[in-house]
Amino acid sequence: MRSDPGTPARSSVSLKSSFPRKRESIFSRAGPTAPRGWGLTLAAAATLAFLHIPFLVILLYCFTTDDASYTFPPPGLTLEWFGAAWQRQDLWRALALSLRVGLTATAVALVLGTLAALAVYRSRFFGREAVSFLLLIPIALPGIVTGIALRSSMGMLEIPYSFWTIVIGHATFCVVVVYNNALARLRRTSGSLIEASMDLGADAFQTFRHVVLPNLGSALLAGGMLAFALSFDEIIVTTFTAGTGQQTLPIWIYSQLTRPRDRPVTNVVAVFVVAVTFLPILLAHRLSARDHD
Amino acid sequence: MHALRPAADWFQRHPRLALALLLGLPLGWMVVVYLGSLGALLVQSFWSLDDYTGQVVRSFSLGSYAQLFSPANRDIVLRSAGMATAVTLAAAVLAFPLAYYMTFRASRRARLLLYLAVVIPLWSSYLVRVYAWKLILAKEGVLSWFVAHLGLDGALQAVLGLPGIGGPSLSLSSIGIFLAFLYVWLPFMILPLQAALERVPRNLLDASSDLGAAPGQTFRRVVLPLALPGVVAGSIFTFSLTLGDFVVPSVLGNSSYFIGQAVLVHQGTSGNLPLAAAFTVVPMLIMGVYLIVARRMGAFNAL
Numbered sequence: 001m002r003s004d005p006g007t008p009a010r011s012s013v014s015l016k017s018s019f020p021r022k023r024e025s026i027f028s029r030a031g032p033t034a035p036r037g038w039g040l041t042l043a044a045a046a047t048l049a050f051l052h053i054p055f056l057v058i059l060l061y062c063f064t065t066d067d068a069s070y071t072f073p074p075p076g077l078t079l080e081w082f083g084a085a086w087q088r089q090d091l092w093r094a095l096a097l098s099l100r101v102g103l104t105a106t107a108v109a110l111v112l113g114t115l116a117a118l119a120v121y122r123s124r125f126f127g128r129e130a131v132s133f134l135l136l137i138p139i140a141l142p143g144i145v146t147g148i149a150l151r152s153s154m155g156m157l158e159i160p161y162s163f164w165t166i167v168i169g170h171a172t173f174c175v176v177v178v179y180n181n182a183l184a185r186l187r188r189t190s191g192s193l194i195e196a197s198m199d200l201g202a203d204a205f206q207t208f209r210h211v212v213l214p215n216l217g218s219a220l221l222a223g224g225m226l227a228f229a230l231s232f233d234e235i236i237v238t239t240f241t242a243g244t245g246q247q248t249l250p251i252w253i254y255s256q257l258t259r260p261r262d263r264p265v266t267n268v269v270a271v272f273v274v275a276v277t278f279l280p281i282l283l284a285h286r287l288s289a290r291d292h293d
Numbered sequence: 294m295h296a297l298r299p300a301a302d303w304f305q306r307h308p309r310l311a312l313a314l315l316l317g318l319p320l321g322w323m324v325v326v327y328l329g330s331l332g333a334l335l336v337q338s339f340w341s342l343d344d345y346t347g348q349v350v351r352s353f354s355l356g357s358y359a360q361l362f363s364p365a366n367r368d369i370v371l372r373s374a375g376m377a378t379a380v381t382l383a384a385a386v387l388a389f390p391l392a393y394y395m396t397f398r399a400s401r402r403a404r405l406l407l408y409l410a411v412v413i414p415l416w417s418s419y420l421v422r423v424y425a426w427k428l429i430l431a432k433e434g435v436l437s438w439f440v441a442h443l444g445l446d447g448a449l450q451a452v453l454g455l456p457g458i459g460g461p462s463l464s465l466s467s468i469g470i471f472l473a474f475l476y477v478w479l480p481f482m483i484l485p486l487q488a489a490l491e492r493v494p495r496n497l498l499d500a501s502s503d504l505g506a507a508p509g510q511t512f513r514r515v516v517l518p519l520a521l522p523g524v525v526a527g528s529i530f531t532f533s534l535t536l537g538d539f540v541v542p543s544v545l546g547n548s549s550y551f552i553g554q555a556v557l558v559h560q561g562t563s564g565n566l567p568l569a570a571a572f573t574v575v576p577m578l579i580m581g582v583y584l585i586v587a588r589r590m591g592a593f594n595a596l
Binding site for chain 1: 298300301302304305308311312315316318319320322323324326327328329330331332333334336337387388390391393394395398405407409410411412413414416417418419420421422424425426427428429431433434435437438476479480483529530533534536537538539540543544552553556557560566569570573576577580584
């Protein structure tokens with residue numbers, strides 16, 4: 001549809017002589033204002049490269065034979081760090097804890113986020129905007145605020161730090177992701193479906209069970225996966241709410257950064273974490289793409 | 294028909310109660326767990342630490358806040374705010390071309406791919422992405438290798454020699470911290486900016502050009518003002534996240550602290566929770582003002 005090669009070359013933003021007529025701009029989505037030069041493309045490509053090259057660097061360093069520094073280019077390549085990572089018991093424990101925390105926090109966030117979305121969707125009430133805002137602040141404020149706030153209240157109430165204190169912290173900032181996804185889907189769901197269900201004699205619970213929930217399903221799956229990714233990766237709040245000896249995977253990685261032991265093992269774990277979160281993120285965005293169109 | 298019918302009918306007749314039941318759990322959680330904790334934090338910031346016993350004294354005092362104004366602590370606050378500002382500005386500059394390209398130049402399919410290319414770094418491990426910069430910026434690492442092979446060693450040394458932002462190597466300097474922050478928060482700027490550009494009505498652009506504006510003029514006078522709420526929305530994240538982070542400066546920095554590290558150290562090793570709490574109030578205040586201004590500028594519609 002767009003025929004860039006066909007249109008006369010306009011090489012820079014400031015070429016006043018190239019004064020495009022309106023008819024032209026109907027066909028080129030770009031409109032008459034798009035700077036057409038290579039400058040924009042190059043700048044966009046540079047930003048894109050900036051976003052992605054670091055991942056390649058980590059991937060490369062998984063295979064380096066150099067275990068004492070970060071020499072580039074690597075003096076040699078090896079697969080031994082994958083085996084070394086496999087045998088680290090502390091790593092497996094951290095991974096298990098992260099999975100348990102992530103799944104539990106996601107479950108809590110799914111319940112809280114769905115309830116809040118249903119409430120905001122089905123009724124107008126005073127302070128409706130405030131609900132969205134309240135759910136958003138735990139991720140809009142610096143993590144350190146959420147972290148130390150939770151720690152100080154737990155300290156005042158003398159709640160011992162445990163698995164559950166980590167979950168409470170994570171669930172608090174995960175709710176908003178589920179809420180946003182669920183609400184976006186609800187707003188796209190046509191109200192007539194729900195009315196039809198009620199008119200045909202279904203009560204509120206049946207309508208929820210047979211109409212609303214199946215409709216929400218993939219949005220909740222998407223929200224749940226994003227919530228899990230958020231929890232799986234969280235370090236700042238966790239630092240404040242974890243008990244001694246409770247190492248989630250990010251805390252394990254962090255401890256390796258400051259006290260390096262078998263450095264390339266950390267690289268392997270880093271790549272593993274990126275790989276593990278990649279698919280759920282991709283899937284979540286596929287599932288919710290239409291809601292945010 | 295089924296057991297829940299009476300309950301369902303009852304809710305039908307009492308919509309307010311149904312609402313309360315739906316909202317009760319999530320709102321209760323947020324108010325009790327989150328706002329309650331913020332309240333506890335505020336209360337503790339007004340306590341103080343007894344210098345002799347090292348115990349926290351549970352009575353009202355402004356001592357912790359006074360301590361914030363000591364030269365060392367004031368430097369920490371200014372350093373963090375300065376870094377957050379620099380990162381935010383740089384993120385806006387870097388994000389603009391890509392967001393613009395995505396909106397006005399890319400085909401539908403390419404736009405989707407580019408969107409994923411921005412979203413995936415945003416959601417993938419933050420810690421891993423910080424760590425990548427340790428590899429890149431290390432003295433014997435990737436960047437130094439390229440700099441050396443491009444014959445730019447002298448330039449690098451000159452930059453590192455600058456007072457204030459330099460350091461013994463890139464991974465131990467403010468420049469390193471800046472680059473890592475910029476890298477990890479950049480997607481947060483690109484997405485709202487792109488959303489704002491997406492909403493610029495195409496016929497406004499046509500109108501502007503029909504009325505004789507050169508492309509550059511249209512860009513400055515039409516696109517830029519309409520994109521501004523998006524930039525402000527993005528800056529909420531880049532600014533806030535930089536302000537409260539302790540991971541980047543402890544992985545990459547030297548011994549000069551940022552707010553996040555100060556909070557961590559005061560509540561941890563030195564056991565001075567009141568001072569840590571007072572320190573945390575600083576980003577809360579800054580972000581409070583920031584959010585109010587952002588709201589005025591229409592940034593919330595761009596989120």
